[in-house]
Amino acid sequence: MPTRHLGVVLKGYPRLSETFIAQELRELEARGFTLTLFSLRHPTDLERHPVHDEIRAHVIYLPEYLYQEPWRVLRATLAALRRPAALWATWRLFLSDLVRDFTPNRVRRFGQALVLAAECPPEIEQLYVHFIHTPGSVTRYAARLTGLPWAASAHAKDVWTQPEWEIRAKLADMQWLATCTRANHDYLSALPEGRGKVHLVYHGISFARFPPPPTAPAARDGSDPARPVELLSVGRAVAKKGYDDLLAALATLPAGLSWRLTHIGGGALLAELKHQAETLGLTDRIRWLGALPQQEVLAAYRTADLFVLPCKVVDDGDRDGLPNVLMEAQSQAVCCLSTRLSGIPELIEDGVSGVLVEAGDVAALGTELTRLMADPGLRQRLAQAGAARVRSEFAMERGIERLLDCFDPPPPATEAACPVSPSTPH
Template sequence: MIAANHQSSESVSQAFVTPRVAYMMSRFPKITETFILYEMLAAEEAGARVEVFPLRREKTKKMHPEAVDFVDRAHFLPLMSLEIVRDNLRMLLTHPLLWLGTFWTVVRANIGCRRFLVGALVVFPTCVTLARRMRQLKIDHIHAHFASHPAAAAWIIHQFSGIPYSFVAHGSDLHRDRHMLSEKVRDAAFVVAISNYNRQTILNDTGEQNSDKVKVIHCGVNPADFRPVQPSATAMSSGLLHVLCIGTLHEVKGQTYLIDAVKTVTENGVQMKLHLVGDGPDQQMLERQVAEAGLTDVVVFEGRRDRHEIIQLLQAADILVTPSVPTANGRREGIPVVLMEGMASAVPVISSRLSGIPELVQHEVNGLLTEPGDTAAIAAALQRLCEDADLRRRFGAAGQKTVEDHFCLDAGVRKVLSHICGGEAPMNYHHSVQYAPTAASPKSHVLEEVTL
């Protein structure tokens, strides 16, 4: 048994240095979730051994080139198979109280949210098999991105395997619904909030007793990847200002307000192009809005772009706008990573005074903030930047320094790995799988008994 093996002090030390981490996410490879991909790459560069366990395989024809290797070795499982049925029957027959108790907690904690309840029940059987596989792979820690379905899956796997887990709370995954959040936080080794705003939201919901467990670790980028080019080398710098808005074409991104703002600014005589980068459910509606506003020569729908194409667009851009808004069903962004990418490229930014965004964009210091959905304010901010090249340069330089100092990817990854290797676990945690040669708990024996 893994936990019962007496490891030498050297092997225990090695486990701290090179932990085997299972990264979990809803879908992979999702082109809009570059922050997960590049975090995994940075974690491997820092010495961790990364295994990828997506809940679903994303059906896509376009992915970032760096994702190909992870896709090739990812652990994709169907929602149901003979293997999954066999694992669940064995667990139910040999440890009925554990299986039934875990199942009941999932049901009880998610009653009241159909989306969470159905999602958790759908992945529950698969998680039993994932728990067995992770034990066989000698996974040291599970790190789930998103406080919704991936965190629930990590919690279920933890119940059957004893492997410690953590999860990251980003935006809509936390703010749209918080069913089962207390259980997820209670049993986690630690929780990552990407902003102080998110941290306080978690503590307001689960209690201040979790204050030591909930860590603020910002998402970040590698600033060296986004060095700006000189204006003289830019194909777009010909008197026509180019404004970027990058993100899924969805209500929460607020593109509709930006289009109205661009109409106002162009009517005031500013020559500009708005590049909407991405696709999504609102594309046809936004295309109609552009046509009705007479902006077909001003607004360009760029479609999906990979990270390298995004870097090129940012290097040639004059302004980046992320006009995020909260939606009627509770969706809201955390801190859009594209803001960090734009600021790292020394592009001046306009964004919304929403969630954790003011922790990155400081109004009148390294960018401009408006109230969410305030078309007139967005138009005023856009016109101001369009007419003041010195202000654009000042905000661009200040934003670049902000990212370098406080939103660096490598620094964030080192913090996550430090918590993983430092045993940041609850006081009542005793399922030591790899980190220390302690006796196995009853729960940590379960899958070994089932799979013999």
């Protein structure tokens, strides 16, 4: 029988930038699961997506910083002392990790795990965590304290910025791990502890929430200043999104080409990017709208001529996996320009269903921006191919079915859980 009451551990909830997680939670509830959410952080977004209001799960916010709720941490510690064997085993595990990662964050993870274990409803049968770095550590300690099995979903930063020793230790402890790109899958499943445990599960998107656009895209080619080509990018203002490269590329475009860029998303680098745009003389051509709810993002897709997301790898190894915003844009028949990075080529076939350039290549990005802006016919052909591909290969329902196979694996005599379908794109 599948697990029916899950404790789901999240870094923060709700978050506008993690629609794919909310979508999954909603679908798990629709398939009969009861969820209790444990969030390591309180929400910071002022808005919510409609899907958040459809999720019925109770949310328990763990102490974001231990000193803020000392009595809660103390009560959890006293509760753990009533299970000395489990506490001692978890303490030894924590100390082993602390020797290798002697940081306050490591101590906070252990404290949060104590609270999670103490406040975990007794009916929970399994813990399941999104992101295997900090949330994964909290879940691993809590699972050891409670004796519950645990599983995980890995995405991007949590895979590529975490030391290999820690990933291997977590893989050894967990039941299974789902990940959303073939690049992640190949890396994680090649680790000895990952063999047979790592499964490729694309998030996909809900076409009920992203139905086909009601009208065909405009035929703007940048020749009329009154009708500039509408560029759109949706993503947090963080280094791995490559927005500094985008601004540098926009500064190289021909003077006679009329365009306007709309950016949707919050992020720590917004002020820095606005300053860069001002330095490059681009301020009047760019609208910075900040984070917006899903219905407003959908409206923006439907007025865009070209979607641009020049993702790249940053110094600490952080990178995107397969950004859902690319699927969302393609679902609205918007031509996409991105980079050959991580799982993006699994979605966009260069020259067939969109255009890809090498990550960090500003000159190539500028060249393709110029070519695509000036040729609405080419944009439309690529956009239609992208829309067909995302609908055939990246429907949310396909990913949910594979995830359900992970929670409810077949008997040992049959194939392993979460098989990668022969039709899964490479």
